[in-house]
Amino acid sequence: MKESNVHTELHVTGMHCANCAISIHKYLEKNGAKDINVDFAADEVKFSDIPQEQIPMLIEGIESLGYKVIDDQDDKPGFWHSIEFKFFCCLIFTVPLWSHMFTAYPLLHDPYIQLCFCIPVYVIGFSYFGISALRSLWNKMPNMDVLILVGSTAAFIYSLIGTGYNLGHDYQFYETCATIITLVFLGNVLEKRAVKKTTSAIKDLIKYQNVDAIKIDGDQEITILAKEIKSGDILKVNTGNQIPVDGDILEGQGWVDESMLTGESMPVEKLKYHAVIGGTLLTEGNIRIVATKVGSKSVLYQIIQLIKDAQSKKPPIQKFGDKVAAYFVPIVVSISFFTFFITYFIAQLPMQQSLMNAIATLVVSCPCAMGLATPTAVMVGLGRAAKKGILIRGGSTMEEMSELKQMVFDKTGTLTTGDFNIKAIQTFGIEQSQVESIIAQLESYSSHPIAKSIRKQLKEIKPFRIIFKEVHEIRGKGIFATDTNGNSYSICNAKLGSKDYSNRYDLTLTINEVVIAGIVLEDQLKPYAKELIQYLKDKGIRPILLSGDRQSKCERTAQKLGIADVYWDKSPEEKLEILHKLKKKGPTAMVGDGINDAPALTAADVGISLGDSTHVAIQSAKVILLNSDLRSIEKLLKIGHHTLLAIKQNLFWAFAYNIVAIPLAALGFLGPMVAALSMAFSNLIVIGNSARLRFKKLK
Template identity: 55%
Template structure:
């Protein structure tokens, strides 16, 4: 039976350890291609037996998480919302803390303190206890184990003191309640911040959720974009979003495609033009035929790419995962050792030994380590997407960090792919006007991009036109034609010996009558881009299948010193290989012939107007055809990696300092809980800074 890719929406995961316990459970069940992303609440895996699915869902829910159909439609009961749990606990914890300041005698009574603490402890047991026990069952103890053990120890110790009437030094109800309340506060911040970091994908999903006006028997019916089928005729009016990908049947419109390309100027659309779902009609209205719907639309593919990108872990994160997996058992061990040494070796009182042990449990925070990478990667990917740069994988960001070489294809990448005539040299009696007429007449019959460019350029100057009887294209050579008077023409490549700039020749009855110098236009931003790359100590390289002298001419104009011309696709691979041995190499290309080299490079970058094959081979797609996106991509990647390193430094440093301080008894468990909650907030806050940070 064929394997199916199953996608589940799982709510209730709030840190990396949660994701790890789900991952381990699915591994134990022998499933493949497992991806668990706690931030976007998605679990994916390949399953070859559909009958197993209810059992898998039951096991995931057995860990304390919930499998839902659509998180957007999921209504969380009032008492399950983490914000409401925090408010409830805060109201009861406040008087417990105030008894230290206020002179009200009744607040000091052990029974009153126990009655105030008990509801908070029950909420804590339900919130952290369930998750802690399930994570131990799953074989990956999570951070809730530490909170649960710490708060339970404080509560049970105080309860024994109250029952035995052992006096004030046994009252630690406020410690128990404060730990639970502060960690819940941390969870509230964390939930809000994670929602912000995953906003890029959610914004894109919202764009998909629109209605469409379907034309049926002359009338209009309003349906959801999800119900549009290929071949449907749709009416899109001014101000509407185009519901799916398609082609214009009639009408004219200015369409804002900034969402995809980052290009602020609206694009004019008329009959036969392609339109993309999610873009907005700013002016005019059109009738269109739906060609791609559902998961085949450009927008759906972008969303899929973004989700895959968030799930692909950079090597830096794998390190964080490994540490987080062994972290909780290690902390419990340190806590036990702290208790044993303080009580038996140093001979302090039971309460001091217990408080030190609890402080160790509460201060440690594997969550900050687990959040360090995914939050930064998500914000980085989101910022790149808003700039029209699609990155297929968080690991791509790391691969780009120390780039040494950027290798460019020439045609369609450094140049626009549109050709211009620079010079026409006549041979014999024919005038320039006659030559132009012959070129237009012949090239009008060709579909070649060069032919189209020449016709567009010469049509405005055309005064005479030749009437042809026949014309046919000879692959790789040019066009042969015959006019009504029986003259034979050939227009194609073939240089005159004396001047290499003339790269097209026109023959009439096998006699040379003109030479034409054509070349494709260099993108206006190419020179600036090359200068910026050199400033960043990155070596630009030109690699093309085009003639060497033309490659050198382009390279001279834009300032590239390393040039490789006349290379076939397999030779391009060899060149990329040589550069890869010297350092990290990015390849930027757009044609089918670039696909192998794009795959071979450390990171392949493809232009949006590239061939489908090139786009599939690349790990980065520039939706905006402006080459400046390359610099933006390098800058965003660099700053995302800086943010990850800052986050990991903070998370490790915090734990390295905090645990010994707590073990030595210099830290009260309440202060521990407070700083632990805020270590998460610092890490997430640092990641969110990337949204608006100057990255020039």
């Protein structure tokens, strides 16, 4: 159990269906908890706004519902207390009971022998379903176990009365009672295993945290667990080893496979002082690193929490299913009661037939399928996106992605690389080669991305050597220098000069405050930018360019990409105002990477931030592209579309199954055993359709 004054996380065992989750959710809501998320597949319950001193009272309340709160997930019950063991025990006693229908062996037809076989199954079933059902009724939150308890108990008591009064074979339904319980256990076992597959993405990421590390302690090398590493520890990583924590390289170099983080299959070269991320794989080389971020501060931990939090945010489409599931049990019990009343008292069918119809009505119904329809699909969708280097905040984002009508892009660093090439240099009374040499020398004093790009392009130019006595850079303006002869030089943003230069050039080079050259820069388009814009158009999503850059550059970029709607020279405040206007025309996404994009990313229906973005931009977005590849936006849209499609298919099946199956059972076309089997496999169809998303080809 993890807790604080604001947020609490509990590990709760005994939840085996969506109705269990709804019962706990209602209980916590009734007691004032906020931000409630009950994940029965992961045995996790999260909530906030409950003072620490009230947590023990809430734990007692949850346990009074029939569940068990444990301090650590490692304390989960072993096999002997598991649902699998209960199923196998019931199966051993049920097979002889069930087989009596196919054999004339007298012993198996003896009612007392049948009673002996049925009692262990009923006791095991009651200890699992019965106690949970009674507690849920006591707390006025009936769950699905009520249906199983009523159905199996009715068959057991009816058979017990028939045995006691020696009423004959027509009153013996021990095999019905035992088979219902055993088949429901089977369904729960299969469901539990299937649901685990939908949460495999988180489990795969958690595995990356549970590795060994080699710690350097003086002259000794000590093997420790990754969770024991402290910030500042020196660690050794050899070829083929997993990097245990986030850190910086102190010695050595190598190639690192970051596919678990970004989805990019090609290894990345890492040199001294480069940062490395825990969970990635050193495919070649040997390095020593200093641990910088451990535990909850590590990138991997934050990604896992992001995915977990995302799974807890339900899309709007789930709300209807949850409402129906909450009222489902009382409705089905009422239908079952009226089935018995009508068939026995009005249709005047035999008692045993009327009872079997009522029991079949109870056990054929499946509220769990409605509860599982959305979360299982969302889990798989989020997991598949994460493996592609796409982190999505909230299942609701999936639904929002499928409804987009517009996608707004920042320019520099989003649609373009941010690597600037010199398109043209216009000189005024000075040789071109001399100008290029001065530019290269001045830019060598700056670490700005534009300066690096210019140096790379002009590195082959033979320098016209100038000895500078003083050089300083003013952020947002330019570089200013003085040589040994007292001459002043500057290479500055052209916007700071006269309009004659600012309208035509990006940078101006001056000597003694006289402009000697104007420089035009050209930003390179990112790979796949043009294809992405065309894909959006084909999907009916309008692409829009919204930038703080000047008009000529924005229009040139838009023309290359085929974007018709362009906004230029916009401040963060103006970007926000434009985005609010665009949202009135339809659901809008914003793709950006800088601090100036943060307000717009927050205001958009879906904010998409690139992985190499600033921290502020990442925190403002609903979607983070860890690999900064524009192809990821296309993948994101496809995953969102197919996830929503799976949710709709699941909900359709869940409602259609119950609408068809319950009347069939009530009319006597489905016996209790067939009904129990149908119910068990109804959930598996929903889960299987969700799990299909893991491998489905996204068209």
